[in-house]
Amino acid sequence: MLGLVRTGQARGIVTADFDRLLRPDDFRSLAILQDIKEAGAFIYLPDQVLDLNTQAGFLMSGLQSVIAGNELAQIKKRMIGAKEEKRRQGKCPQSPITLPIGVGYDRATETWHYTPESERVREVFALFHSEGIHNLYEIGRRTGFIPATVKNMLRNEVYIGWKHYKQKRSSERRLTDDGRRVDRRKVARPPHEVIRVQVIQEPLISEDVFWEIQEVLAQKNEDFTERRRAARDLFLFKGMMRCGYCGSPMYTVPGGKGGPRKDYYYCRTLHDAMYRKNGARDCPSGYLRRIRVEDEVNTFISEKLASKEYILDHLEQMFSEGRDIKREREVEDLKVKLARMEKKRKRAVALHLDGILEREDLDTTLAEISGEVQRVEAKMGTMAEPHTAFSLENMTEIVGQIAESFALFPCWDREDQHRFLTVERPQFWFQDGRVTRFTLPLGGKKRNHMGRDSWPPPA
Numbered sequence: 001m002l003g004l005v006r007t008g009q010a011r012g013i014v015t016a017d018f019d020r021l022l023r024p025d026d027f028r029s030l031a032i033l034q035d036i037k038e039a040g041a042f043i044y045l046p047d048q049v050l051d052l053n054t055q056a057g058f059l060m061s062g063l064q065s066v067i068a069g070n071e072l073a074q075i076k077k078r079m080i081g082a083k084e085e086k087r088r089q090g091k092c093p094q095s096p097i098t099l100p101i102g103v104g105y106d107r108a109t110e111t112w113h114y115t116p117e118s119e120r121v122r123e124v125f126a127l128f129h130s131e132g133i134h135n136l137y138e139i140g141r142r143t144g145f146i147p148a149t150v151k152n153m154l155r156n157e158v159y160i161g162w163k164h165y166k167q168k169r170s171s172e173r174r175l176t177d178d179g180r181r182v183d184r185r186k187v188a189r190p191p192h193e194v195i196r197v198q199v200i201q202e203p204l205i206s207e208d209v210f211w212e213i214q215e216v217l218a219q220k221n222e223d224f225t226e227r228r229r230a231a232r233d234l235f236l237f238k239g240m241m242r243c244g245y246c247g248s249p250m251y252t253v254p255g256g257k258g259g260p261r262k263d264y265y266y267c268r269t270l271h272d273a274m275y276r277k278n279g280a281r282d283c284p285s286g287y288l289r290r291i292r293v294e295d296e297v298n299t300f301i302s303e304k305l306a307s308k309e310y311i312l313d314h315l316e317q318m319f320s321e322g323r324d325i326k327r328e329r330e331v332e333d334l335k336v337k338l339a340r341m342e343k344k345r346k347r348a349v350a351l352h353l354d355g356i357l358e359r360e361d362l363d364t365t366l367a368e369i370s371g372e373v374q375r376v377e378a379k380m381g382t383m384a385e386p387h388t389a390f391s392l393e394n395m396t397e398i399v400g401q402i403a404e405s406f407a408l409f410p411c412w413d414r415e416d417q418h419r420f421l422t423v424e425r426p427q428f429w430f431q432d433g434r435v436t437r438f439t440l441p442l443g444g445k446k447r448n449h450m451g452r453d454s455w456p457p458p459a
Helices: 002-006 027-039 055-088 118-129 136-143 147-155 207-234 272-278 290-305 308-318 321-353 359-383 392-411 414-424
Strands: 012-014 042-044 049-051 103-106 111-114 162-165 167-169 186-188 195-198 241-243 250-253 264-267 427-431 434-439
Touching (some): 002 359, 049 055, 118 136, 118 147, 136 147, 241 250, 290 427, 321 359
Parallel strands (some): 241 427
Antiparallel strands (some): 042 049, 162 195, 167 186, 427 434
């Protein structure tokens, strides 16, 4: 609708009431009125016609928008409050689709009960507790549930007759790419908002059995977390290894109870997520034993990086004439990219003027182009700096200090080695059982940013 108004194809908007047009829950939504005002469109209501370019239309549209938004907020507040009161009374305020498997709710009598399907739930608890099968995949295979469902069943207190509300929807609004709203994330409730009420007198599972299972699940989770924490410190060069074949970062995989013989570094392209994304594994690199890789890298450090002459030799190659030619080619490529970005910008503006591209899409496209142009110009500015700022004479002292530190590296304990590598952040390319390339951030050290909760962690 807004696209038709902006392009002049629609000269007005007909609505039964003003709140059918706009019920803002934030002040940014009022920008819709500005689009209508700039287009010179009218708003046709049953009792009047609003022209936002007049003083009265400007005032009335703003006031009615805020009033409509406030009414919507009041409706939500009353609705959420009524649902919370029902939860405290042990009633069900949601639709039947939200009920757990094997649990039903009678609206007429407002009582909870177990359905015939609850026998499958009882089987899940029996397999875990009585038969000692703690593999959720195996339990799911036998009962027909997916592992995530099995896990949720084992933790749900409704099977011992209690409803425990520990989470709620956050206030953060989430939107899809086309502007549609999606479910808000679940967040933990504050202690004073947690609700726990008994809803069924005769539980499906004994409370003693249920809480024994919770202890087992908590121990499994603690063991898993401990293994991940130990794996973080296990790999000395995590975040500093790259594949010598394709240049991709290398991930780590701990061997768990089978370590250390089964601790590996491996190329990112071998990971299942990359395989699903690209559909092929072209890199010939395989899984590399951690001990062998770290022994080889330690040898490289003690023999090569501990040598001041070796590092200076590589610096001379970097400042050679061939390096200058390569730099000039890269600058030309960046200029071509800037020209391409300018053409893309003009094309987006032309599509907007022709009514094909809407205002929001235009703003998004221009913002992306502007960000890309800034990155390219910043890179060109860095490459345009003269070599004299990084001459060999200026680097000799720094290289000497680094070489001296790397000479002492094998003598330190593992904690000191971790601390040193975290500061220096070298990078090693590994191929055919040896280090084929390395980098040292002599011109300014920079930490790499890794997702703390990502798995597997980048090597």
